[in-house]
Amino acid sequence: MTKIITIAIDAMGGENAPKKNIQGLKIFLDKNKKNNDFLIHLYGDKNILEKEIASLKISRKLIKIIHAEGTVSDEESPMTAVKNSKNTSMWNSVQAQINGGADISLSAGNTGVLLVISRMILKMMKDVSKPALAGLWPSKKGMSVVLDLGANIECDEKNLIDFSEMGAALFKSIFPNQKPYVSLLNIGSEQIKGTEILKKTYSKLKDLSNENNFIFNGYIEGNKIMEGDSNVIVTDGFTGNIALKTAEGTAKFLIDNLKNSLSENIFSKFSVIFSYFSLKKFKSKLDPRKYNGAIFLGLNGPVVKSHGGTDPIGFYYSIDLCYKIIKGNLMGQIKSNLNHLDVKE
């Protein structure tokens, strides 16, 4: 008997929702025609969703629509979210893990509110004191997991060790055939470098390192993140957020400059014809939509946040991420990794 994976989607969250979300779902269904081990639960305005689904001629076989009245606005503050967002499509898609049989929740709505709601509904895992926001990052050797990307601006060694265990579990669930190599982001690679918190975390992770859970690769500097020798990069949410956004800004700056250069005169414009397929492949490999989807870790259930401004293809990738995570048994992997922590202590 196959276990059925149930993905609860906030169909109303993000720019151009629900159109974008339903179009993304169609791509997912088309790509998974041969798989019948999943169900999609869509939370949102029943009438609107029925119409969208009908207009795209999507089969209803694997889809269930659950009506939800309201939507969380982008302006809603995390402070007042709990009061104002009950019974919205976002709230109910997270609540679905408690009483709707869902294994995972996905939203492209307001990040701060999603984090607060998720924590409130799903609660922290036993022995984990802070949740982390993990993301995918391209590297020479494939993809890496980086966390925390902004959930906690200050972290102690206990948090960083939790993040290492959870990040390694996430990596294993998405890439079941690869081993997780954990590194701590720092300003040098020698053991004596960095803050006191990093030094304590370093020696603890060295003790915890083993073939079954993760191999600790020591410190990593910012310029080595994309080398891929380590595939789980651990840092506090302040540093992680700065690193992520600086990388985004640098990539944008370079690509914009390249575009300008290649369109500045008739010769360079002409050259684009010859390099069209190569440039297309270059663009495709680095397509940010492929990395769409940040994962909240540390709660009693996984929640994925899609970028609000992404398009149907980006939203498809975040559904696919949910599917992979559950198929790879994320929660089991996390529990097993955290147990390993107990045994060692």
Place this chain on the structure above:
Amino acid sequence: MTKIITIAIDAMGGENAPKKNIQGLKIFLDKNKKNNDFLIHLYGDKNILEKEIASLKISRKLIKIIHAEGTVSDEESPMTAVKNSKNTSMWNSVQAQINGGADISLSAGNTGVLLVISRMILKMMKDVSKPALAGLWPSKKGMSVVLDLGANIECDEKNLIDFSEMGAALFKSIFPNQKPYVSLLNIGSEQIKGTEILKKTYSKLKDLSNENNFIFNGYIEGNKIMEGDSNVIVTDGFTGNIALKTAEGTAKFLIDNLKNSLSENIFSKFSVIFSYFSLKKFKSKLDPRKYNGAIFLGLNGPVVKSHGGTDPIGFYYSIDLCYKIIKGNLMGQIKSNLNHLDVKE
């Protein structure tokens, strides 16, 4: 009467020294044939330097060689540097500001040792408690100054305010026709975001902001550093170092991928012919050698650190940076900015 700018150069520091250093000097002299407002003092092995200069047929008119016996090795630790590096070319080129009439010192040698030696010899400026390492960063609108890039892993609000004042002074000295716009690097742009230290610094900088010294632009996120709306980006040395290296790594990753794409088949290779000049311009604009030279700020005299692995062109840019900094009266600008701090308090 023109003031003569004296630049003390550690001729023996860095990879391929002193050849690289002297070749870089030759480029500087060639580009400044019309200027006679500077002198170069070269510190290092007199015999070797005499030979290098003669072999490149460099005029001795603006150059003085001061013999120094030893060289600081790359393996020297900052801990033992003070004991081991006395009378080396590096030590003497910094000491030159005390008793050799030099206005600024330049070395491509061991960074940690240079920082320790400089601090020991030049001492901290009155009222500045921590020195900062500042660098140049390309942006859409030209160049920005970013600091601290790694001198201090932990900073309080007093340090960050000093860095803002000194960074703005540095910007004004290098770009005398532009106004400095200071921003604090943070994980959001709203006033309530970030650590307590950042919030305190924010409100202090808001009070200090004025047309004469610098305009405070609030918080900036990592993805906006290269937009250029702010041209002085202030952060602690841990975050600054991670941001700098992550940007370097991202740029390398993209350029490597682009190169592979453009050489993968005959068509794309062919395209490079047509885009040759555009790609060359693209490369030139982003040439890291143009940003070579980190500046130690907060000491009673400026010290510039060139990248150890740079080539003659990169070393030329760091000599040029020294020249510009003194011509733009860096130390006077810093003192005036720090005074403005006193008046306000």
